[in-house]
Amino acid sequence: MSSSSPRTAMARDSKKKKKKRLKGSPVSKLTDDILADIISRVPYKSTCCCKCVSTRWRDLISYQCRNKMPQSIVGFFYEGYNEFRSPKKARYFTNLSRQRYPLVDPSLSFLPNCESLDILDSCNGLLLCRCWKVTDPKTLDYVVCNPTTQKWVAVPATDWSSMVSVARLGFDPAVSSHFHVFEFIDEESWGISEDELDGDCCGRIETLAIYSSKAGAWKYQTVEHGRFSIPKNSVSTFFNGILHLANLFECIVAVDVEGANWWLIDVPELPYYADCIGGIFPSQGRLYFADSDGSKLSIWVLEDYVTGKWTLKHNVSHLQLFRTKYSSYVNNYEVISIHPEHSLVFIVGGVEKTLMSYDMDSRKLCFIRQLGSECKLEWQWWPECGKKAPPFYPHVPLFSESLADEH
Structure with a gap:
């Protein structure tokens, strides 16, 4: 005869049933890839609760494992x-999901107060x-921030930052929490006199x-690696x-984080307009x-x-791409990104500036x-050198709670 009481037996049966329910729950059957994609679409504070x-x-959510997630x-x-x-200008964030409200605050209100921010x-x-200072609207600081965690780092400006049109960011969380800022200083900003400027290569x-x-x-x-000029919104x-x-001379400029190795890579074929540069995406x-x-x-x-x-x-031909439904887009569209893990072109x-994926x-x-x-x-003219299109900045949530010298 069993020595366990009826109450103990009932508790044991209840535990078995609960375990069975958890084992067979729909969430438990999701792969890590799908679950990671779901978690990436919720606000940061909610993500912390998900841990x-x-x-x-x-x-899955921890930074170490985040590097292995798509x-x-x-x-x-x-x-x-x-x-x-x-x-006149306003900043927006559009979700790729059907959520009505943006996943991040496009105003970036957590950043320090400044006259204007780009x-x-x-x-x-x-x-x-780029944060133009309230005390002196002609001077600025750079700020590198994580919109997901609302952490930020101030980067001191150079003597040329207020005149520079092209500054870019290099960051790979799989390698380090540190980042690099690249500032491309053109000959006029550098202080070369007007009569010495290269007339064949504006900027x-x-x-x-x-x-x-x-x-x-x-x-x-x-x-010292050939002449090139970069559009502001490249x-x-x-x-x-x-x-x-x-750049504006039908090639891709590539440089490493030390500035020691450079490449000028010809594009595979010229875009339809000679001064219209295609996009390069990982x-x-x-x-x-x-x-x-x-x-x-x-x-x-x-x-x-x-x-x-x-x-x-x-x-893909434009007829196959847009068909009759979007045929009016043939001469008025732009590829803004390619998905980092899937064969999706945005x-x-x-x-009405329709956002689509192909x-x-x-x-x-x-x-x-x-x-x-x-x-x-x-397309709008960039001074005498070509055209530029307003940029779209893709956002991939970064759940790392650390950023070098963060606030």
Whole structure:
């Protein structure tokens, strides 16, 4: 005869039933990839609470394991403009999910007070911002911040920062919590006299300044690797410790974090407009280049830095891409990003600036949302050297609770 009491037996049966329910719950059947994608779409404070759910959830969210998880773009920062509003410019964040409210605060209200603030670049969950000082609107500081955790670091400006148009961010959380800021100083800002300026290359980059958060200082490197000029809104990509930017002479400029190694890589084919530069994006461990020749969209993969060899990964005619539903977008669209882990190309086009995703595997175009006419997509002239398009900054949540010298 069993010595256990009826109460003990009931407790044991209840424990078995609870364990069975947990084992067979829908959440327990989700793969780490799917669960990580779900967790990445909730606010940071809620994510911290999720660590208490189980050991598995805690490990997924922790910084060490975060590096092994697939990155997921949850949305884009961008600017809108309305000449009848004050202020005329406004900053927005649009979710890729169907959530109504933005996952992060586009005002970045946690940053120190400043006269005005501009986003200059985004990289693996961090933003590089330019903060014009309230005490002296002609001077500035750079700020590197994590919109997910609302942590930020001030970066001192150089003597040329207020005149520099192109500053970019390099950061890889899988390597280090430290980051680099790249400041491309053109010949006029550097102080070269007007009669000595290169008339064949407007805005030629003369010097590169690189800030290391680990060293806490700037270093300077004279550019001696060919003539190039970079549009103000040229999309940058930091990949394998190398910063890449498209320039105005049909090539990609690439430089490492020390400024010691440079590459000028010819683009695979010229875009439809000679002064319209395509975008370069990292995805699935490769470097991609997207451009249009007026009749089709082509996606290329870089095979070799030295030879500049590209391989065509995908192309699709505009008729197949937009079909009749979005046929008006053919001459008014822009590739703004490629998903870091999937074959998804993000596109904005049309009068109402429709955000869409195109799956290169299934060849399906998906409508996401309309950003509105205030989001200016039309090409605008960049002084005598080419055109620029308003940038979209992809946001990948970074749940690391540490940032070098953070506030």
